[in-house]
Amino acid sequence: MKAVTLSPPSDVDVLLPCLNEAEALPWVLGRIPDGWRAVVVDNGSADGSAEIARALGATVVHESRRGFGAACHAGLTAATAEIVCFCDCDASLDPSLLVPFVDEVRSGTADLVLGRRRPRARDTWPAHARAGNMALARLLRRRTGLRLHDLGPLRAARREPLLALGLTDRRSGYPLQMVVRAADAGWRIAERDVPYLPRSGASKVTGTWRGTWQAVRDMSRVLQETPAGEGSAR
Helix, strand or coil, X not given: CCCCCCCCCCCXXXXXXXXXXXXXXXXXXXXXXXXXXEEEEECCCCCXXXXXXHHCCXXXXXXXXXXXXXXXXXXXXXXXXXXXXXXXXXXCCCHHHHHHHHHHHHHXXXXXXXXXXEECCCCXXXXXXXXXXXXXXXXXXXXXXXXXXXXXCCEEEEHHHHHHCCCCCCXXXXXXXXXXXXXXXXXXXXXXXXXXXXXXXXXXXXXXXXXXXXXXXXXXXXXXXXXXXXXXXX
8 A cells, every 4th residue: 555755845736625524545645646644524524534645644734614626625725836737536536647747837838737537438428417517518619619528537737827816715616717718818628538437435416316406516516607808806
């Protein structure tokens, strides 16, 4: 079992929102590239996730306010590296695949790189979740002109510009708000195919129709934001 290196300080922090992911954590943390720092944001786990992450060498941040966006933003504000990556903590995505994402950001080829999820099994991505994602991608294209296919959680960007976007959503709309505000700010946004694996445990967001509907509702509110330069106070 590979422990995550804490020192020397890295120029890449991988932010991992976590809620009861004790089963998946060893694999996820074992896939963090050498020299990068894993920042696990515990969002109220009751299964010892925080203790496991700490034992494996990760930096652990606690965020008491429930919500995917709350956990992601707590990780972003706690990060110290020049470049930050986001990855789910449920073993559905391999954080080692973030290396070319970071290379694009570091070279200046892109300001934000997103992973387009490609399911490796029929039941990996439920039909209702995939349909909701496709609908949001179409709405995003209409709102920003971006021809993206997915709004997945695997992504990389520079930390300070991300903080400057002033992200406010603390629920399921956080990933979309990041893309919308980045597009409004003129960022170069790229998309890379990544394998999407069967997750460990039950999904907290898209595992049910209700969870998917709530996520779509959160994201729809984000799409109604007034674009920058048209009277919206950021």
